[in-house]
Amino acid sequence: MASLALxxxxxxxxxxxxxxxxxxxxxxxxxxxxxxxLVFGAFATPLExxxxxxxxxxLESAAEDGLIEYQxxxxxxxxxxxxxxxxxxxxxxxxDIIIGDAFAAEDAVRAVAADxxxxxxxxxxxxxxxxxxxxxxxxxxQDPAYLAGMTAGGLTESGTIGxxxxxxxxxxxxxxxxxxxxxxxxxxxxTVTVSFINSFFDPATAxxxxxAAIAGGADVxxxxxxxxxxxxxxxxxPVFGMMVDQQAEAPEHVVSSLLxxxxxxxxxxxxxxxxxxxEAANLGEFSFMINGGSSLAPFNTETAFEVPADLISSVEARxxxxxxxxxxxxxxxxxxxxxxxxxx
Numbered sequence: 001m002a003s004l005a006l007x008x009x010x011x012x013x014x015x016x017x018x019x020x021x022x023x024x025x026x027x028x029x030x031x032x033x034x035x036x037x038l039v040f041g042a043f044a045t046p047l048e049x050x051x052x053x054x055x056x057x058x059l060e061s062a063a064e065d066g067l068i069e070y071q072x073x074x075x076x077x078x079x080x081x082x083x084x085x086x087x088x089x090x091x092x093x094x095x096d097i098i099i100g101d102a103f104a105a106e107d108a109v110r111a112v113a114a115d116x117x118x119x120x121x122x123x124x125x126x127x128x129x130x131x132x133x134x135x136x137x138x139x140x141x142q143d144p145a146y147l148a149g150m151t152a153g154g155l156t157e158s159g160t161i162g163x164x165x166x167x168x169x170x171x172x173x174x175x176x177x178x179x180x181x182x183x184x185x186x187x188x189x190x191t192v193t194v195s196f197i198n199s200f201f202d203p204a205t206a207x208x209x210x211x212a213a214i215a216g217g218a219d220v221x222x223x224x225x226x227x228x229x230x231x232x233x234x235x236x237x238p239v240f241g242m243m244v245d246q247q248a249e250a251p252e253h254v255v256s257s258l259l260x261x262x263x264x265x266x267x268x269x270x271x272x273x274x275x276x277x278x279e280a281a282n283l284g285e286f287s288f289m290i291n292g293g294s295s296l297a298p299f300n301t302e303t304a305f306e307v308p309a310d311l312i313s314s315v316e317a318r319x320x321x322x323x324x325x326x327x328x329x330x331x332x333x334x335x336x337x338x339x340x341x342x343x344x
Contacts, residue, residue, distance in 0.1 A: 038068070038094070038095045038096050039059060040089050041055065041100055042082065042089065042099070043056065043076065044077055044101050045077070045200055046074055050226065050241075051139065051260075052101055053244060054244055054259075054260040054262055055099060057262075058262035062266050062267070068266075068270055071095075073085055076105075078104070079104065082100075086109065086112045087112060097119070098119060099123070101123060109123055109134075113130065114130070117133050120272075120273050120278050121133055123136060124136070124139075126138070126171055128282065130280055134280050135282070135283055137282075137286070138284055138287065139175070140294065141294045144258040144259065144294050144296040146179065146181060146182035147182060148255075148296060149181060150182040150186045150314065151186075151315055153182065153184065153187035154314070155255070156187060156220045157219055159190050160190070160192075160219065161190055161222070162220070163176055163180075163195070163221070163222040164197065164209045164210050164228045165197070166198075168196050168336075172224065176222075177330070178330065178331075179192070186314065192336075193213050194338070195209040195213060195342055196342070199225075201225075204227060206227030206228050207227040218237075223240065224242050229249045229254060230250075236304065241256070241257030244259065245297040252303055256296055258297075259297050261292060261293050262287075264286040265283050265286040
């Protein structure tokens with residue numbers, strides 16, 4: 001009964017700050033009821049947003065494999081909601097590890113981490129690690145972005161490719177710029193238009209931006225944000241997904257997706273917590289393709305258009321060079337030349 005009461009308490013307090021939790025309660029303190037490390041996911045966006053969804057999927061898989069106990073809350077959209085949510089989670093659940101995203105609440109999350117130095121915090125962040133316990137990671141997906149760009153460059157017939165992305169910040173710019181560089185490898189004359197929607201999750205605006213790109217001549221799209229795939233499907237165009245394999249959203253139009261696998265990052269965090277070696281660190285390397293943290297989803301063989309075999313062979317050859325350490329994708333974190341920003 002005590003566990004049930006505790007579960008109800010955290011459900012009530014977290015719901016009050018705008019989030020939702022997983023279904024099963026855990027006791028915390030020295031791990032969950034099983035003795036495994038208790039990991040709590042704290043996410044700023046709804047989990048259908050692929051960035052946080054990728055982290056959540058990795059944590060769920062780690063729990064299914066018996067590495068951790070896992071609970072989560074999402075939609076902590078403001079800094080105040082994130083801070084109060086974190087403090088409620090700590091007070092009621094006593095987690096060993098908290099993993100989430102801090103981009104919209106950087107100062108608030110870091111302040112909470114400083115108040116609880118015995119808890120391992122690992123958050124998506126554009127800043128540096130903060131001793132003793134606040135580690136940072138990011139979706140270093142420039143390698144699959146380059147490969148997707150190569151494919152897009154080989155698919156376009158109009159010579160124009162449209163990209164719709166979140167906002168011109170370094171962690172987004174490096175993905176978009178890598179995609180552009182890949183497109184130019186296979187099609188040096190291609191034009192890549194880039195629209196930023198000034199939001200991490202605004203499908204309606206993203207779809208409108210995609211439609212504007214199509215009106216401007218784009219016949220291939222990169223859906224760095226949710227909402228673009230719907231526009232591609234409605235217009236019968238090839239599109240590339242982001243973070244998770246999004247083929248199911250438009251089975252005849254999603255060519256491939258950039259995949260972010262947070263599992264290597266999660267395993268590194270859990271291992272260091274369990275052996276007592278955990279300290280604040282930059283965990284970005286665990287998201288590199290060469291370390292298994294990112295990849296390009298298998299090419300969709302059921303698209304409504306042909307993806308030439310020789311194009312696939314060229315992309316796969318470049319991927320082999322990346323995995324062998326023979327090719328290093330350029331990292332360019334500047335805003336793409338000629339990009340525009342829409343939305344509020």
